[in-house]
Structure formats: structure tokens, C-alpha cells
Amino acid sequence: MSAKYPNIQDLRAAGITALQDALGIYDATEFLRLWRGTPGSDCVKRRKEQPERNLEEMVEDIMLLQEASEMFQRKKAAEQHATR
Numbered sequence: 001m002s003a004k005y006p007n008i009q010d011l012r013a014a015g016i017t018a019l020q021d022a023l024g025i026y027d028a029t030e031f032l033r034l035w036r037g038t039p040g041s042d043c044v045k046r047r048k049e050q051p052e053r054n055l056e057e058m059v060e061d062i063m064l065l066q067e068a069s070e071m072f073q074r075k076k077a078a079e080q081h082a083t084r
Contacts, residue, residue, distance in 0.1 A: 016028070016032075
């Protein structure tokens with residue numbers, strides 16, 4: 001651990017700040033909510049346990065994620081417009 005983050009709480013706070021800067025507070029909160037629901041905390045172990053995927057499967061997943069993101073953004077914009 002770097003001297004900049006002498007303890008785990010400072011490191012966590014810096015990570016949350018970075019998430020908020022990158023995603024905005026609403027999306028960072030949603031990301032953390034979803035992340036807390038994932039089973040286990042060992043991401044490397046979980047990733048290694050996943051079956052190998054080919055490029056076509058990865059591209060399909062990326063397209064699905066883009067569609068979901070667009071739907072989420074439209075929903076958020078509609079909610080903001082409805083509250084005005």
C-alpha cells in the first residue's frame with residue numbers, strides 16, 4: 001500500500017471518490033449496489049472459474065450491455081423530465 005493511503009479506509013474512500021468522478025454520484029451508487037450483490041469477493045478466482053469465451057460471444061455481451069446502458073439512460077432522463 002502506498003504512503004498516500006496509509007490504511008484501508010483511506011484507500012476505499014479514494015476508490016469511491018474515483019467512481020463518483022467517473023460515473024457521477026447516482027451511477028456510482030448504483031454500481032456499488034449491484035457490486036455488493038455479487039457472490040464472493042475474490043474476483044480473480046471467479047474470473048478464472050468462468051469458461052473460455054470466443055470473440056463472437058464477447059461482442060454479443062458488449063452489445064447487450066450497450067443496449068442496457070442506453071435503456072437505463074433513457075429511463076433516467078424520463079424520470080428527471082417527469083420531476084420537472
